[in-house]
Every structure is written in structure tokens, then in C-alpha cells.
Amino acid sequence: MGSSSAQRELQRELEAKANDLSKIQKDISKNHQVRKKYTIQLGENELVLKELDLLSEDANVFKLIGPVLVKQDLAEARANVRKRIEYISAELKRLDATLQDMEEKQNSKKEAIFKVQQRIQSLQAGKAKA
Amino acid sequence: MRGKGTVTPLSSVFSVEDTQKAAKRVQDTIAQKDLELDHLRGFAADNTDLINLVARLPEHLHHDIMVPFGKAAFFPGRLVHTNEFMVLLGEGYYAERTSKQTVDILNRRGKVLESQVDSLKAMVQDLKAEASFFNATATEAAEGLVEIVEDYEEESSSDRECTPKQDYANNSRAVIAQPADEDEEFARMMARMDELEKEEREAESHMAQSDEDEQLQHGLHQLSDQKSLHGNLKISEYQSRKPPEQTKDGIASNEDSFTDVPSGSGLVSKYEDKVSHENILGRDVKSVAEKDLVSPVVENVQTVPLSRSQVSLESSKPKFDREKAFTGSIVEHADNLQIKSRERTTAISQSSASQVSKPVSRFKMQRK
Known part of the structure; x- marks a missing residue:
């Protein structure tokens, strides 16, 4: 009777850990999606910067703000885009760090789950013997 | 382990x-x-x-166009300023550009x-x-x-590591002979390339040459396959059919190969070797062929007869095809094929040991 209750305990622990793991995995996939978005934006911004750098100084540059095109200074536009690229790069770095962190957590969780499973198995084996 | x-x-x-x-x-x-x-x-x-x-x-x-108005309606319009574009660079930035830009x-x-x-x-x-x-x-x-x-x-x-000595003892001859074989194969390939280049220019003499080749080969077949009854008949046939433009060297080498016949165990290999050598080098460099005739014979008899014979067997296959292509008028072709295959089988049975061990050794070389 005692062994079966211990087993139930372990079963519950396993479930909790599995839930945690799935949560972490969900976070990781979310992180991946966000990263993908940022990478695309970074690529676009770099393209824009390249084109802006290629423009001659007297070219007219506009920015679409809401429904209207607002004329912008070329230098200002370049500075803006550059700042944006910096921001996105920093964000990507941050995401990388959190991703690594989460992967570590995921691995430790996996290990814990494996241990619990082993314990359950050994318990069952002991019960079968007895 | x-x-x-x-x-x-x-x-x-x-x-x-x-x-x-x-x-x-x-x-x-x-x-x-x-x-x-x-x-x-x-x-x-x-x-x-x-x-x-x-x-x-x-x-x-200007261009006359239909301007979309809403989702369903159009009205006629006219495009003017056809060399001014507002280009979206991305991220909400637009730039005024010309068509070229x-x-x-x-x-x-x-x-x-x-x-x-x-x-x-x-x-x-x-x-x-x-x-x-x-x-x-x-x-x-x-x-x-x-x-x-x-x-x-x-x-x-691990097998290979454990028993390399045994393996190499079995294949030692083949293994040692391999680099030389490969060199020779390369040389043969190059020679064949040269030959192909010259084929068009020397179509006439080529016919004569391939005749000669065939004679050599037929002679070889008869010699190696001595049970064949039409052997003697054929020798005389070929001798009589020798084209007049054939060079002295060619005849000499022919005679060489005929007189050398009983000289030993590396029978098949030696003649195959000779034939292929002459086939490749013979036409333009007769003397080289002659020289080769001497040295490989010695080598064959002494040390590496069987692996050599295999190489020449391999190289003799395409040669046969070529023959067929260029001397299609000669009647004995089907016969030739038959003899050829028979000769091959005898050769294989003769040198079965190295025939088997050779591919293995090559495999091992690859794996090394």
C-alpha cells in the first residue's frame, strides 16, 4: 500500500515536471517566432539603409506616418534607420541570451523527468518481484 | 573487442x-x-x-489608363510625369526617384x-x-x-586492423603492383585520347591498324584457347589477309608474339598486355611499343603477372567495341566475341586467385 502511494506521488511529480517542460518548450518556440520577425525586420532595415546611403543628398525622402507621407531630411532618415538597426540587433542579442537560458532549463527539466521515470520503473520492478 | x-x-x-x-x-x-x-x-x-x-x-x-477606384470601380485616367516614381524603400520610407534609379x-x-x-x-x-x-x-x-x-x-x-598482415600477405602482390597499374592505366587513357584525336585524320591507316590488332588478338585467342579447332585455319587466314600497308614493325611484333608463345605461365596476360600496348601506342610510336614488348614480358613472367593481366583484360573490353565499330566488314565478329568471352573465362579461371583478391585490395585501398 505504501509503495503504491509513493508511486502515485512520483506520478504526480512527473506530471508537474512534464507540464513545466512543455511550458518551457512553448516559450522557446515563441522566442523563435519573435526572433524570426526581428531578423526579417533587420534585413529590411539594412536594405533601406543601403538604399538611403545610395541616394544623392538632394533626393526627396518621405516617411509614411499613418495615412500621410511626411517629407523627411535624408540625414535624419539615415540616422533613424541606423538607430533602428542598432535597437533590433540589441533585441536579437537579448533574445539569444534568453533562448540559451531557456534551453538550459529545458535540459535540466528533461533530466529531472528522466530520473523520475527511472524511479517509477524501479518501483514497478520491485513491486513485480514482490 | x-x-x-x-x-x-x-x-x-x-x-x-x-x-x-x-x-x-x-x-x-x-x-x-x-x-x-x-x-x-x-x-x-x-x-x-x-x-x-x-x-x-x-x-x-503620358499613358491613358484605367484608375482603380475602390474595390470594384475604375475610371479612365491619364498617367503624367512618367519619369517620377515614389519608391517604397521599406519600413515606411519612400524616396522620389527617376525611372532609371x-x-x-x-x-x-x-x-x-x-x-x-x-x-x-x-x-x-x-x-x-x-x-x-x-x-x-x-x-x-x-x-x-x-x-x-x-x-x-x-x-x-577491426577485422582489418586485427588481420592486416594476413590480408596483405594474400594481396601483397596486388597491392604492390597497384600504383604501377594505375600509372599505366592513366598512361593508357592518355594514349587513347591521343588516338581518338588522330582517328579522323588517320582513318585509313587506322583501319589497317585495327586489322592488325584484331589479328594479334585472334592469334592470342587461338593460342590461349588451344582447344579451338579453327585456330590453325585462322592463323593462315590472317596472315594472308595482312594489309600491304602494314609496317615492318607491326609484322615483327606479330611474329614476336607468335614465336614467344610457349614461353611460360603468364601466357594470357603477356599477350593481352602486348596487344593492348600495341593497340594504344603502336600506330604512332612503334618503337615504344617494341620497347614495351620487351620489358613488360620480363616483368610479367617474374613478379606481377596476374594483376597486370587483369588490367589489360579490363582495358581490352572497350577495345573490342572499338574494333567492332571500325572493322564492321570483317566476317568473324560473332565468332570473335565468342572466343573472346571464352578466352576471358579461361583467363579468369587461370588467375582466379588474384582476380578475386584484386578487387578486395582495391576496396581496402579506398578504405584506407
Whole structure:
């Protein structure tokens, strides 16, 4: 009777850990999606910067703000885009760090789950013997 | 070290369902990437269309067009200022550009798209390789394949490591002879290339030459296959059919090969060797052929007769085809083929030991 209750305990622990793991995995996939978005934006911004750098100084540059095109200074536009690229790069770095962190957590969780499973198995084996 | 390796069913290592699941997942990813690829290709096509349009617009001062109004309505309008474009650079930035500048921008964008398409293609290819691997594993597991692949390789490699001396003792001659063989093969290939280049110019003399070749070979066949009854008959036939433009050297070498007949055990190999040598080198460099006639014979008899014979056997196969192509008028072809194959089999039975060991040694060389 005692062994079966211990087993139930372990079963519950396993479930909790599995839930945690799935949560972490969900976070990781979310992180991946966000990263993908940022990478695309970074690529676009770099393209824009390249084109802006290629423009001659007297070219007219506009920015679409809401429904209207607002004329912008070329230098200002370049500075803006550059700042944006910096921001996105920093964000990507941050995401990388959190991703690594989460992967570590995921691995430790996996290990814990494996241990619990082993314990359950050994318990069952002991019960079968007895 | 295990003596024989372990036998493990593959399905116990990779369960069938798991591998199938993995394969399916990879397939899904491939489908997704393919979709993306189609998307990108669509963009690229749009881009080229746009480039064409933009390049064409300034050809006229104005264009009569139908202006879309809302979702369902159009009204007639007129495009003016056909050389002024407001180009979206991305991220909400627009720039005023001329047609030419716009085309430049669009071309740059097209290049970016192309590189993206290429990278995606490479990705899809990788995924496909992965999928085929998974499928192979799945089918192998489903078929109940026993013995893991890694296990098998380890076994054979350890085998090789454990008993290299024995192996090399068996194959030592072949192994030693191999580099020389390869060199020779290379030389033969080069010689054949030269020959092919000269073929057109020397079609006439080539006919004579290949006649000669055939005679040599026939002589060889008769000699090696001494049971053949029409042997003697044929010798005389060939001698009488010798073309008049044949060179002295050719005759000499012929006679050489005939008189040398009873000289030893490396019979087949020697004559094969001679024939192929002459076949390749003979026409333009008779003296070289002559020289070769002397040295390989000695070599053959002494040390490496069998591996050499194999090489020349190999090289004699295409030669036969060529013969057929160039001397189609000669009647004995079917016969020749028959004798040829018979001769081959006798050669194989004669030198069966090295014939078997040779490919093995080559395999080992590869694995090294």
C-alpha cells in the first residue's frame, strides 16, 4: 500500500515536471517566432539603409506616418534607420541570451523527468518481484 | 573487442513509428519551405515584371489608363510625369526617384531575392537528404533488419586492423603492383585520347591498324584457347589477309608474339598486355611499343603477372567495341566475341586467385 502511494506521488511529480517542460518548450518556440520577425525586420532595415546611403543628398525622402507621407531630411532618415538597426540587433542579442537560458532549463527539466521515470520503473520492478 | 560484433535488430534502436514520425515531420518542413520558396519566386517574378514596367513607362509623356477606384470601380485616367516614381524603400520610407534609379533599386532588390531563393533551395535540399535518410531507416526498421550499420562497419574495420598482415600477405602482390597499374592505366587513357584525336585524320591507316590488332588478338585467342579447332585455319587466314600497308614493325611484333608463345605461365596476360600496348601506342610510336614488348614480358613472367593481366583484360573490353565499330566488314565478329568471352573465362579461371583478391585490395585501398 505504501509503495503504491509513493508511486502515485512520483506520478504526480512527473506530471508537474512534464507540464513545466512543455511550458518551457512553448516559450522557446515563441522566442523563435519573435526572433524570426526581428531578423526579417533587420534585413529590411539594412536594405533601406543601403538604399538611403545610395541616394544623392538632394533626393526627396518621405516617411509614411499613418495615412500621410511626411517629407523627411535624408540625414535624419539615415540616422533613424541606423538607430533602428542598432535597437533590433540589441533585441536579437537579448533574445539569444534568453533562448540559451531557456534551453538550459529545458535540459535540466528533461533530466529531472528522466530520473523520475527511472524511479517509477524501479518501483514497478520491485513491486513485480514482490 | 568483440570477435564477431553484436547482432541487434534495427527496429529495437529506432522504432518504426518514431522514424516514420520523424520522416513525416521532415516532410512537413519540406512542404513548408517549398511554400516559402514559391512565395519568394512569386516576389522575384513580380519584381522583374515591375522592372519591365518601370523601364517602359518613360517612353511616353503620358499613358491613358484605367484608375482603380475602390474595390470594384475604375475610371479612365491619364498617367503624367512618367519619369517620377515614389519608391517604397521599406519600413515606411519612400524616396522620389527617376525611372532609371528605380530600376537600379529594383535590380538590387531582385538580387537579394535571388540569394534568398538560393539559400532556401539549399535548405530544402538538405531537408530532402534528411528525409530520405529517415525513410530508409524507417523501411529498414520495418523490414526487421538486424545488425546495426555502425556495428557492421566497426566489425569490418577491426577485422582489418586485427588481420592486416594476413590480408596483405594474400594481396601483397596486388597491392604492390597497384600504383604501377594505375600509372599505366592513366598512361593508357592518355594514349587513347591521343588516338581518338588522330582517328579522323588517320582513318585509313587506322583501319589497317585495327586489322592488325584484331589479328594479334585472334592469334592470342587461338593460342590461349588451344582447344579451338579453327585456330590453325585462322592463323593462315590472317596472315594472308595482312594489309600491304602494314609496317615492318607491326609484322615483327606479330611474329614476336607468335614465336614467344610457349614461353611460360603468364601466357594470357603477356599477350593481352602486348596487344593492348600495341593497340594504344603502336600506330604512332612503334618503337615504344617494341620497347614495351620487351620489358613488360620480363616483368610479367617474374613478379606481377596476374594483376597486370587483369588490367589489360579490363582495358581490352572497350577495345573490342572499338574494333567492332571500325572493322564492321570483317566476317568473324560473332565468332570473335565468342572466343573472346571464352578466352576471358579461361583467363579468369587461370588467375582466379588474384582476380578475386584484386578487387578486395582495391576496396581496402579506398578504405584506407
